[in-house]
Amino acid sequence: MNKPYAIVSKIGAMRSTPAAIVAFTCLSLLVDNIAYSIAFAFLPHVFDDMKLASESQLGIVTTLYGVGTFITSIISGIVSDKMGRRKPLMLIGAVGYGISGIVLFFSHKFWHILVYKLVNGLASGCIYPLSIAIIGDVYPQKLLGLKMSFIQVFGNLGYMVGPLIGGALYDKVGVHGSATLLIERS
Template sequence: MGVSRASNGIVTAAFGIGGLVAGSLIGYVSDRTQNRIGPQLCASVLYVVSGLVLYFAKHFYQIVIFRLILGIASSIADTMLFTTVADVYPANLLGFKMAVIFVFDNIGNMLGPLLGGKAYEHMGVGGIAIIAIALGLFELQ
């Protein structure tokens, strides 16, 4: 795309900016409305949208938009995950249930880049986008 390697920081920051804004807002809205399903469905739709943006991306700014949308979706999904767990389990089980979530989160953080790199080698950006779209659609089921 003809951008410097330093531009990777912009792509990384876009994810964090999207997450910062969405996480703060969705937690507040979810508490006020007591609605957990609506935001989770919104996150799933945003995962699909981000995959579509990535699939059709031809310019650097489109990659930044992809990461921004992905950060928003991820923050909404994570916030709803923890909120739902807190709604469902009694206080005496919350520590263990949250620990289980973090164990799998860390497994994902370790394996994601390895598996994603291999998938990218074999399928390219379009393949990664299709995986993101498929996972978002699967979650909508």
């Protein structure tokens, strides 16, 4: 009877170790960058198929993502430092990804795509900077080099994988497939 409790207790203790925090952060940033880049492969096709806007207006979509990350990166950093906790705001970011997926799922106008990318940016602004800050919270400065390199590797892997996933899903099931992935992932 005590054996299952002991296993759960060990898992609980392991999840707050610095190595587990690095692993969670790497996974978190991988997912964050996949979510960020998933639409790049198919948004030009969506614009063309739905006659939403010209492909040249993709810059506006990307700009709104940047505006979202700018706003929430600053706010989430200030709030998490004052609270002394980072995980609740990261959960809010994860929920934001779900919301952005829902917006994308029901998109049929240009302004819907703008809202999708803005909400996606707001969510990323909660996830990305706080994930990096968590690493700084648990490791001394002299040990951060290797940990930050892991973060860069997983972040860049997300940038490589996201467009591949988004393009493949769009080819098979259209916008709804990619949006469903964003909704389910959160």
